[in-house]
Amino acid sequence: MQKAGSDSKKVNGPLWVNAEITYKCPLHCVFCYNPVDYATFGPELTTEEWLKTFREARELGAVQLGISGGEPLMRDDVEIMVAETSKMGYYVNLITSGIGLTEKRISAFKEGGLGQIQLSFQDSTKELNDFLSSTRTFDLKSKVAKLIKEYEYPMVLNVVLHRLNIDHIEEILNMAEAMGAEHVELANSQYYAWAMENRKHLMPSRPQLERAEEITNRFRARVGNKMKVYFVVPDYYANRPKACMNGWATTFLNVAADGLALPCHEARMLPGLEFPNVRDHDVRWIWQESPGFSAYRGDDWMQEPCRSCSEKTKDFGGCRCQAFMLTGDATNADPVCDKSPHHHIITEQVELAQQPQPPAAEVKQIIMFRDDKNSRKLAARDSAEPAPRDSTTPVT
Amino acid sequence: MSDSSGNKLSENLKVELLKQYRFQWEPAQDSFVLLYPEGMVKLPGSAGEIMKRVDGSKTVAQIVADLETAFPGADLRQDVIDFLEAAYAKGWIRQQES
Numbered sequence: 001m002q003k004a005g006s007d008s009k010k011v012n013g014p015l016w017v018n019a020e021i022t023y024k025c026p027l028h029c030v031f032c033y034n035p036v037d038y039a040t041f042g043p044e045l046t047t048e049e050w051l052k053t054f055r056e057a058r059e060l061g062a063v064q065l066g067i068s069g070g071e072p073l074m075r076d077d078v079e080i081m082v083a084e085t086s087k088m089g090y091y092v093n094l095i096t097s098g099i100g101l102t103e104k105r106i107s108a109f110k111e112g113g114l115g116q117i118q119l120s121f122q123d124s125t126k127e128l129n130d131f132l133s134s135t136r137t138f139d140l141k142s143k144v145a146k147l148i149k150e151y152e153y154p155m156v157l158n159v160v161l162h163r164l165n166i167d168h169i170e171e172i173l174n175m176a177e178a179m180g181a182e183h184v185e186l187a188n189s190q191y192y193a194w195a196m197e198n199r200k201h202l203m204p205s206r207p208q209l210e211r212a213e214e215i216t217n218r219f220r221a222r223v224g225n226k227m228k229v230y231f232v233v234p235d236y237y238a239n240r241p242k243a244c245m246n247g248w249a250t251t252f253l254n255v256a257a258d259g260l261a262l263p264c265h266e267a268r269m270l271p272g273l274e275f276p277n278v279r280d281h282d283v284r285w286i287w288q289e290s291p292g293f294s295a296y297r298g299d300d301w302m303q304e305p306c307r308s309c310s311e312k313t314k315d316f317g318g319c320r321c322q323a324f325m326l327t328g329d330a331t332n333a334d335p336v337c338d339k340s341p342h343h344h345i346i347t348e349q350v351e352l353a354q355q356p357q358p359p360a361a362e363v364k365q366i367i368m369f370r371d372d373k374n375s376r377k378l379a380a381r382d383s384a385e386p387a388p389r390d391s392t393t394p395v396t
Numbered sequence: 397m398s399d400s401s402g403n404k405l406s407e408n409l410k411v412e413l414l415k416q417y418r419f420q421w422e423p424a425q426d427s428f429v430l431l432y433p434e435g436m437v438k439l440p441g442s443a444g445e446i447m448k449r450v451d452g453s454k455t456v457a458q459i460v461a462d463l464e465t466a467f468p469g470a471d472l473r474q475d476v477i478d479f480l481e482a483a484y485a486k487g488w489i490r491q492q493e494s
Contacts, residue, residue: 012424015436060424061422061423061425063422063431063436064431064434064435064436089420091418091431091432091433091436093433093434115416115418115431115432115433116416116433118433152415153416154416154433156433183433
């Protein structure tokens with residue numbers, strides 16, 4: 001019955017390629033989702049290697065391209081990437097802090113066919129923004145926001161929310177309105193990578209979340225259709241897991257600066273899986289054949305309670321990385337799910353977030369900023385004890 | 397901006413795609429698609445044929461006429477207008493006042 005080219009094992013996708021073209025970044029955000037050990041990675045892909053990767057993914061039907069980082073504008077070949085990938089037929093999204101986005105560059109991006117720019121903002125007040133990104137960037141970002149409007153791009157703002165800035169949500173929304181933002185995503189940080197290191201300083205309390213949602217709803221009612229506002233609570237506050245990546249290796253291909261191909265931003269941390277490098281393999285083999293990408297595709301890998309769960313086709317058992325980080329086994333149910341025997345790990349963290357925490361000024365002294373020095377420290381710690389990190393281990 | 401007659405398209409004005417959308421044929425989908433920031437909608441069959449003609453150079457009436465030439469014998473007018481009204485309501489297309 002089986003014949004060559006039979007559709008029975010046909011693997012669709014990817015539809016979306018995210019290229020973390022560099023891990024260099026002028027900011028030092030405490031909630032960054034880049035791998036904590038990025039400073040120990042090998043050299044970045046060259047322009048030609050990136051274009052080869054994009055071409056191969058496009059042949060498989062990828063239509064959306066995210067150019068991100070680090071700060072992608074730290075590389076001087078983004079103009080070439082935008083123009084070439086746009087010609088290939090991609091819808092090209094630039095995900096940037098705005099630092100390095102000059103008029104000369106934005107004009108070249110426009111010319112090259114860039115589809116949209118997502119601008120990240122850490123906070124609306126200059127002081128807290130500078131604290132959270134650890135550089136003085138707020139004025140610059142406001143200028144960049146003007147430039148984006150001038151070049152007739154929709155103004156898309158991403159604001160990462162957490163315990164230290166969520167109480168400023170009204171100011172953040174008013175700032176977004178003043179800037180003429182059309183889309184605003186207010187997403188609480190998810191606890192991976194740097195944000196996992198800093199989880200106890202970043203997770204908001206329940207009253208903080210309730211207040212923020214109430215203010216957001218009032219704001220939505222006032223501005224109507226002029227602005228779309230998305231508000232995302234931390235998944236720890238949910239009782240069903242997120243449908244992470246729309247299912248493992250179904251839709252999303254992440255390519256790291258050093259060429260490692262991954263089914264999500266964080267999967268590099270998973271033990272026992274070998275992920276291929278785009279320098280050594282073409283994207284077709286990586287996506288359709290490589291053991292790493294096949295590992296958690298479909299549901300054969302599932303254990304109980306997922307295996308017999310009626311919701312498994314909806315949320316795919318949640319996030320493999322979160323299951324590994326919190327339970328030590330990536331094939332467990334994401335413990336966000338209240339059917340998981342490990343759900344208490346989540347509720348304990350949520351309870352901890354209801355306790356008083358030190359004031360921001362004190363947190364600033366102990367929180368882990370994303371920089372090369374801390375990255376090397378964390379890499380050394382993790383290679384010494386490659387174990388899941390449920391609790392934040394201090395690095396000294 | 398639309399006039400005071402509500403969100404209705406005028407048959408004698410040209411229609412175009414909004415800037416942030418990209419319309420193309422996708423072999424992997426075997427369909428025309430509309431791409432926008434972080435998303436895609438498939439426009440199979442007649443939807444794709446209509447949208448292919450939304451290029452800023454034709455009025456609604458011209459699109460209807462063009463399709464009736466391409467697919468003779470069918471009375472397409474209402475279907476085309478319904479689809480374009482829906483596309484307009486979704487914010488995919490607009491009309492220039494001129």
